[in-house]
Amino acid sequence: MISNVLTSTKTLTGRLALFFGLMAVIVSAFVYVVFVAGLYMSEDRVGERRILIDRNYAVELFQAGESGAIRIDGLTMAYNDLSFVPKEYTPYIEGKDNFLGEVGDEPESRMIYVGEYAHEGKTYPIILMSEIDRVEFDTYELVYAISFVLVLLSILIFSFGTLLSRLSKRLIEPFNSLSEQLNSNKLDLGEEFDVSEGAAVEFRQLTDQLNQYRREINSLIKREQAFARYSSHELRTPLTVARGANKLLLRSETTEFQSRQVERIDEAIIQMSEMVDALLGLVRYERNSDDAPLRLFSQQELEAIVSKNSAQADEKDVEISMHVQSEPTIQATSAIMNMLVGNLLRNAIAATNSGTVTVTLSQESVVIEDQGEGLQEQYNPNGHGLGLLIVEDLCQRFQWGFELVNRSCGGCTAKITFQTDLSASTPE
DSSP: OHHHHHTOGGGHHHHHHHHHHHHHHHHHHHHHHHHHHHHHHHHHHHHHHHHHHHHHHHHHHHHTTOOSEEEOSSSEEEESSGGGSOGGGHHHHTTOSSEEEEESOTTSOEEEEEEEEEETTEEEEEEEEEOGGGTSOOHHHHHHHHHHHHHHHHHHHHHHHHHHHHHHHHHHHHHHHHHHHHHHSTTOTTOOOOOOTTSOHHHHHHHHHHHHHHHHHHHHHHHHHHHHHHHHHHHHHHHHHHHHHHHHHHHSOOOHHHHHHHHHHHHHHHHHHHHHHHHHHHHSOOOOGGGSOOEEOOHHHHHHHHHHTOHHHHHHTEEEEEEESOOOEEOSOHHHHHHHHHHHHHHHHHHOSSEEEEEEEOSSEEEEEOOSOOOSSOOOTTSSHHHHHHHHHHHHHTTOEEEEEEOTTSSEEEEEEOOHHHHTSOOO
């Protein structure tokens, strides 16, 4: 469920917005760090350059005869003797011949320069201390500058985010619209798909193709419905005539041999009628199998199917063994079940030269096992004749499972697995 939500196009816009938001936060934090670090670094570089300029002026004064502590300007003091340096800053410069940097904590921090100068062949120390805090940004100014940058970033992020949201919706919304239309009118083949006028050209082309395919499918289904409607009459009429004529023959005086042949013709006509009903059910457009009534597939019905399709077993001396564990509830008609089970049973008898064909009926499935040679290759429903192809189509229509596999002890197992939720239901 979670993976479906994460991979759905309906949540893609939100996920893009979340991703873009996280990236914006990361970029904003990076810009904030770079901006603050650059601001402090630029302040230090300006202070260093300023004190170096003051250092040259202080050297000129000391060489002109000044000594001890002198004030260069309102910010900077110069010393040529360490003893004149304020004691709180002495630890920062003791033992250092050269030093340039800011020391101390605000608001008592100072930019300090430590070096040497030469005068009349002698070398003297020179120390400069500048009240750098007075020219650097104070807390209010720093907060103002950072706030300005963050507001500017927020405006840019909001603008780009809005643009991204509109673009993503324009790209994704047609997909969501088509998906909703597919779910809402998947059974109404007369309803055509449409997308908004602002959708991309490719989406409109896709919609046109979907509508064309739907019209073609609708046309095919109408032809199938027409075939089922007209062929139902055309096929049943000659069968009814043949059955009526056969009954008339049964009333006339016939020999025992002729009576048996008439009975076989009558059974063949009944079987043909049931087969026609089942085949016509395949071409009718009845995708919604929930409309079909539920009924009980009884032991008596299974026995009747086995009896109708066991003529070849009697000729080959093949025994048919039936095991009924329970009677399932299904939606298929008796004609369809006769075609399904009859096809599989005749195939099993044909594949068995001697032995037993076992038919097992349970709440979940019907299983037919034979003792023949088995499948020579992997089962292919399109490669074993029309009978198995019909079985496959009928099982798909009712959402049943069908498998045909070799048995470990020889022969094949054909299994039809019923839809469990329907099998567990009680017919009204």
